Amino acid sequence: MAHIYVKGNLGTDPEVRVSDKGEFVTFPLYENDFRRSQQKRATQYQVAVYSSLKDYCLKYLTSGCRVFVGGKFRAKKAENGATFLHITLEEVELLKRPNRSSAEARA
Numbered sequence: 661m662a663h664i665y666v667k668g669n670l671g672t673d674p675e676v677r678v679s680d681k682g683e684f685v686t687f688p689l690y691e692n693d694f695r696r697s698q699q700k701r702a703t704q705y706q707v708a709v710y711s712s713l714k715d716y717c718l719k720y721l722t723s724g725c726r727v728f729v730g731g732k733f734r735a736k737k738a739e740n741g742a743t744f745l746h747i748t749l750e751e752v753e754l755l756k757r758p759n760r761s762s763a764e765a766r767a
Contacts, residue, residue, distance in 0.1 A: 661732045661733065661734060662732070662733045662734070663730065663731065663732060663733060663750075664730070664731065664732075664733035664747060665728065665729070665730040666689060666691050666705060666728070666729055666730075666747065667691065667726070667727070667728045667729075667755070668689045668690050668691035668692070668705070668726070668727065668729075669689070669690050669692075669724055669725065669726050669727075670687050670688070670689060670690075670721055670722065670723050670724060670725045670727065671687065671688035671689065671690055671704070671723065672687060672688060672723050673687070673721070673722050673723050674686065674687040674709075674717045674718055674721050675687065676714075676718070681710070682710075683714070684708050684709060684710045684714065685708070685709040685714045685717050685718060686706065686707060686708050686709070687706075687707050687717070687721070688704055688705070688706055688707070689704070689705045689706075689707050689727070689729065689747070690702045690703070690704055690705075691703045691705070703745070704745065705745045705746070705747050706744065706745065706746050706747070707729060707731075707746075707747045707749050708746065708747070708748050708749065709748075709749040710748065710749075711749070711750070713749055713751075713752060716752070717749075717752065720754055721752075721754065722757070722758070723758070724757075724758030725754060725755075725756065725757055725758060726754075726755040726756040727752055727753060727754055727755055728752070728753040728755055729747060729749055729751065729752050729753075730749075730750055730751045730752075731747045731748045731749045731750040731751070732747070732748040732750065733745070733746070733747055734746050
């Protein structure tokens, strides 16, 4: 399995899910790409966390956070021809939290 490193933004808060292998945490990660034509294009990865980093992700990562992640990478083709990109997280670094309004910060 190939390894990949990606810098991007969380699309939603991390969620706990359960499979036959046990509990894991998952979240979508979007990597923005600006081309010379100035068109913005985003690539979505689905990140799964099975290691001890689950607690860190649930505690510190929220929707909109900018992170740097590394892990095992695989692509899967769906029946409709779409390609799904998956990362099994092995390392994560929180780069920036989203700006929150003062009303949200007080809540």
